[in-house]
Amino acid sequence: MKNQKNGAVQFNVNEVNFHPVLHDIENIFWFFILSNKALSHPDVQNILKQEKDSTILSMLKKYNEWVGLNIEIKDDGFCTSKMNIKDQMIFIGKAMAILTYEFLSASKYKEAIEKEEEFRFLKYIRNAAAHDNKFDLEYRFGKNKGKWMINEGEIIKWNNMEISRKLQDTKVFNDFISLPSIFLLVKYFSERLIKIDNKQK
Numbered sequence: 001m002k003n004q005k006n007g008a009v010q011f012n013v014n015e016v017n018f019h020p021v022l023h024d025i026e027n028i029f030w031f032f033i034l035s036n037k038a039l040s041h042p043d044v045q046n047i048l049k050q051e052k053d054s055t056i057l058s059m060l061k062k063y064n065e066w067v068g069l070n071i072e073i074k075d076d077g078f079c080t081s082k083m084n085i086k087d088q089m090i091f092i093g094k095a096m097a098i099l100t101y102e103f104l105s106a107s108k109y110k111e112a113i114e115k116e117e118e119f120r121f122l123k124y125i126r127n128a129a130a131h132d133n134k135f136d137l138e139y140r141f142g143k144n145k146g147k148w149m150i151n152e153g154e155i156i157k158w159n160n161m162e163i164s165r166k167l168q169d170t171k172v173f174n175d176f177i178s179l180p181s182i183f184l185l186v187k188y189f190s191e192r193l194i195k196i197d198n199k200q201k
Helices: 020-039 042-049 055-068 086-106 117-129 179-200
Strands: 070-073 079-082 156-158 162-163
Touching: 020 055, 020 086, 020 179, 042 055, 042 070, 055 086, 070 086, 086 117, 086 179, 117 156, 117 162, 117 179
Parallel strands: none
Antiparallel strands: 070 079, 156 162
Protein backbone atom coordinates (compact mmCIF):
# COMPACT_ATOMS: atom_id res chain seq x y z
CA MET A 1 0.00 0.00 0.00
CA LYS A 2 1.36 3.41 -0.96
CA ASN A 3 0.87 6.76 0.69
CA GLN A 4 1.12 9.58 -1.86
CA LYS A 5 2.58 12.01 0.64
CA ASN A 6 4.81 9.90 2.82
CA GLY A 7 6.03 6.96 0.79
CA ALA A 8 5.27 3.36 1.75
CA VAL A 9 2.61 2.60 4.32
CA GLN A 10 3.11 -0.79 5.90
CA PHE A 11 1.20 -2.67 8.56
CA ASN A 12 0.24 -6.25 9.31
CA VAL A 13 -3.47 -6.63 8.59
CA ASN A 14 -3.73 -9.53 11.05
CA GLU A 15 -2.51 -7.26 13.83
CA VAL A 16 -5.03 -4.50 13.11
CA ASN A 17 -8.09 -4.58 15.35
CA PHE A 18 -9.59 -1.15 15.94
CA HIS A 19 -11.19 -0.10 19.20
CA PRO A 20 -14.99 -0.78 19.22
CA VAL A 21 -15.71 2.95 18.84
CA LEU A 22 -13.83 2.96 15.53
CA HIS A 23 -14.32 -0.59 14.31
CA ASP A 24 -16.77 0.45 11.60
CA ILE A 25 -14.09 2.70 10.11
CA GLU A 26 -11.72 -0.26 9.85
CA ASN A 27 -14.43 -2.27 8.10
CA ILE A 28 -15.13 0.55 5.63
CA PHE A 29 -11.44 0.54 4.64
CA TRP A 30 -11.31 -3.24 4.09
CA PHE A 31 -14.61 -3.14 2.17
CA PHE A 32 -13.28 -0.41 -0.12
CA ILE A 33 -10.13 -2.36 -0.98
CA LEU A 34 -11.77 -5.77 -1.37
CA SER A 35 -14.79 -4.57 -3.36
CA ASN A 36 -12.64 -2.81 -5.94
CA LYS A 37 -10.29 -5.78 -6.12
CA ALA A 38 -13.20 -8.16 -6.68
CA LEU A 39 -15.04 -5.99 -9.20
CA SER A 40 -11.90 -5.59 -11.30
CA HIS A 41 -11.73 -9.37 -11.85
CA PRO A 42 -13.31 -10.69 -15.08
CA ASP A 43 -14.83 -13.74 -13.36
CA VAL A 44 -16.72 -11.53 -10.91
CA GLN A 45 -17.84 -9.26 -13.73
CA ASN A 46 -19.12 -12.27 -15.72
CA ILE A 47 -21.03 -13.67 -12.73
CA LEU A 48 -22.74 -10.34 -12.09
CA LYS A 49 -23.57 -9.87 -15.78
CA GLN A 50 -25.50 -13.15 -15.68
CA GLU A 51 -27.83 -11.68 -13.06
CA LYS A 52 -31.49 -11.44 -14.04
CA ASP A 53 -31.99 -8.49 -11.72
CA SER A 54 -31.81 -5.39 -13.91
CA THR A 55 -30.99 -3.26 -10.86
CA ILE A 56 -27.73 -5.19 -10.30
CA LEU A 57 -26.84 -4.86 -13.98
CA SER A 58 -27.48 -1.12 -13.92
CA MET A 59 -25.34 -0.68 -10.80
CA LEU A 60 -22.52 -2.68 -12.38
CA LYS A 61 -22.70 -0.53 -15.51
CA LYS A 62 -22.54 2.65 -13.42
CA TYR A 63 -19.57 1.31 -11.44
CA ASN A 64 -17.63 0.29 -14.55
CA GLU A 65 -18.20 3.70 -16.12
CA TRP A 66 -17.28 5.49 -12.89
CA VAL A 67 -13.86 3.84 -12.64
CA GLY A 68 -13.31 3.47 -16.39
CA LEU A 69 -12.78 -0.27 -15.99
CA ASN A 70 -10.87 -1.90 -18.85
CA ILE A 71 -10.12 -5.63 -18.64
CA GLU A 72 -7.70 -7.14 -21.14
CA ILE A 73 -7.44 -10.93 -21.48
CA LYS A 74 -4.40 -12.19 -23.39
CA ASP A 75 -4.07 -15.37 -25.43
CA ASP A 76 -2.42 -17.20 -22.54
CA GLY A 77 -5.42 -16.44 -20.32
CA PHE A 78 -3.58 -13.84 -18.26
CA CYS A 79 -5.68 -10.76 -17.64
CA THR A 80 -4.93 -7.19 -16.64
CA SER A 81 -7.43 -4.72 -15.23
CA LYS A 82 -7.06 -0.98 -15.48
CA MET A 83 -9.25 1.39 -13.48
CA ASN A 84 -9.13 4.88 -12.01
CA ILE A 85 -10.30 4.94 -8.38
CA LYS A 86 -9.03 8.41 -7.48
CA ASP A 87 -12.56 9.78 -7.03
CA GLN A 88 -13.44 6.78 -4.86
CA MET A 89 -10.36 7.30 -2.70
CA ILE A 90 -11.28 10.94 -2.17
CA PHE A 91 -14.86 10.04 -1.28
CA ILE A 92 -13.93 7.24 1.13
CA GLY A 93 -11.19 9.38 2.70
CA LYS A 94 -13.67 12.19 3.35
CA ALA A 95 -16.24 9.76 4.74
CA MET A 96 -13.71 8.15 7.07
CA ALA A 97 -12.50 11.53 8.34
CA ILE A 98 -16.02 12.80 9.03
CA LEU A 99 -17.22 9.58 10.66
CA THR A 100 -14.10 9.21 12.80
CA TYR A 101 -14.47 12.73 14.16
CA GLU A 102 -18.19 12.24 14.83
CA PHE A 103 -17.70 8.86 16.51
CA LEU A 104 -14.98 10.24 18.78
CA SER A 105 -16.95 13.40 19.56
CA ALA A 106 -19.99 11.36 20.57
CA SER A 107 -17.98 8.93 22.68
CA LYS A 108 -17.11 8.96 26.36
CA TYR A 109 -13.48 9.58 25.35
CA LYS A 110 -14.04 13.07 23.96
CA GLU A 111 -13.10 14.90 27.15
CA ALA A 112 -9.81 12.99 27.39
CA ILE A 113 -8.68 13.70 23.81
CA GLU A 114 -10.39 16.88 22.56
CA LYS A 115 -7.50 19.19 23.52
CA GLU A 116 -4.80 16.96 22.07
CA GLU A 117 -3.01 18.10 18.92
CA GLU A 118 -3.96 14.96 17.02
CA PHE A 119 -7.67 15.55 17.64
CA ARG A 120 -7.38 19.14 16.48
CA PHE A 121 -5.60 17.87 13.36
CA LEU A 122 -8.48 15.47 12.71
CA LYS A 123 -11.02 18.26 13.32
CA TYR A 124 -9.58 20.43 10.54
CA ILE A 125 -9.38 17.47 8.16
CA ARG A 126 -13.01 16.66 8.99
CA ASN A 127 -14.09 20.27 8.42
CA ALA A 128 -12.34 20.32 5.07
CA ALA A 129 -13.92 17.00 4.08
CA ALA A 130 -17.35 18.49 4.79
CA HIS A 131 -16.61 21.76 2.95
CA ASP A 132 -15.93 20.91 -0.69
CA ASN A 133 -12.66 19.10 0.11
CA LYS A 134 -10.88 22.36 0.96
CA PHE A 135 -9.38 23.65 4.19
CA ASP A 136 -11.84 26.01 5.85
CA LEU A 137 -9.94 27.64 8.71
CA GLU A 138 -12.09 30.76 9.19
CA TYR A 139 -15.34 31.02 11.11
CA ARG A 140 -18.13 31.72 8.63
CA PHE A 141 -21.00 32.23 11.06
CA GLY A 142 -21.77 33.43 14.57
CA LYS A 143 -19.97 35.89 16.80
CA ASN A 144 -16.54 34.77 15.52
CA LYS A 145 -17.43 35.20 11.84
CA GLY A 146 -14.36 36.20 9.83
CA LYS A 147 -11.90 35.20 12.55
CA TRP A 148 -9.27 32.50 12.18
CA MET A 149 -9.63 29.15 13.95
CA ILE A 150 -5.84 28.87 14.05
CA ASN A 151 -3.62 31.52 15.61
CA GLU A 152 -1.10 33.36 13.46
CA GLY A 153 2.07 31.30 13.19
CA GLU A 154 0.40 28.27 14.82
CA ILE A 155 1.12 24.86 13.31
CA ILE A 156 -0.85 21.70 14.06
CA LYS A 157 1.15 18.57 13.32
CA TRP A 158 0.61 14.87 12.86
CA ASN A 159 2.91 12.34 11.19
CA ASN A 160 5.09 14.93 9.40
CA MET A 161 2.04 16.82 8.11
CA GLU A 162 1.36 20.39 9.18
CA ILE A 163 -1.82 22.47 9.15
CA SER A 164 -1.53 26.26 9.30
CA ARG A 165 -3.30 29.33 7.94
CA LYS A 166 -1.43 29.10 4.65
CA LEU A 167 -3.51 26.03 3.75
CA GLN A 168 -6.75 28.02 3.65
CA ASP A 169 -8.86 27.04 0.60
CA THR A 170 -6.35 24.40 -0.57
CA LYS A 171 -7.41 20.85 -1.36
CA VAL A 172 -7.21 18.15 1.30
CA PHE A 173 -7.73 14.80 -0.51
CA ASN A 174 -5.53 13.62 -2.19
CA ASP A 175 -3.24 16.68 -2.23
CA PHE A 176 -2.55 17.20 1.47
CA ILE A 177 -3.46 13.79 2.84
CA SER A 178 -4.24 10.43 1.26
CA LEU A 179 -6.62 7.60 2.09
CA PRO A 180 -3.87 5.38 3.59
CA SER A 181 -2.84 8.27 5.85
CA ILE A 182 -6.41 8.69 7.09
CA PHE A 183 -6.45 4.99 7.92
CA LEU A 184 -3.25 5.42 9.93
CA LEU A 185 -4.71 8.46 11.70
CA VAL A 186 -7.75 6.42 12.72
CA LYS A 187 -5.39 3.64 13.80
CA TYR A 188 -3.61 6.15 16.03
CA PHE A 189 -6.88 7.10 17.71
CA SER A 190 -7.82 3.46 18.12
CA GLU A 191 -4.56 2.83 19.97
CA ARG A 192 -5.14 6.00 22.01
CA LEU A 193 -8.56 4.79 23.16
CA ILE A 194 -7.15 1.38 24.06
CA LYS A 195 -4.51 3.08 26.23
CA ILE A 196 -7.23 5.06 28.01
CA ASP A 197 -9.18 1.85 28.64
CA ASN A 198 -6.09 0.13 30.01
CA LYS A 199 -5.41 2.97 32.45
CA GLN A 200 -8.94 2.71 33.79
CA LYS A 201 -8.69 -0.99 34.57
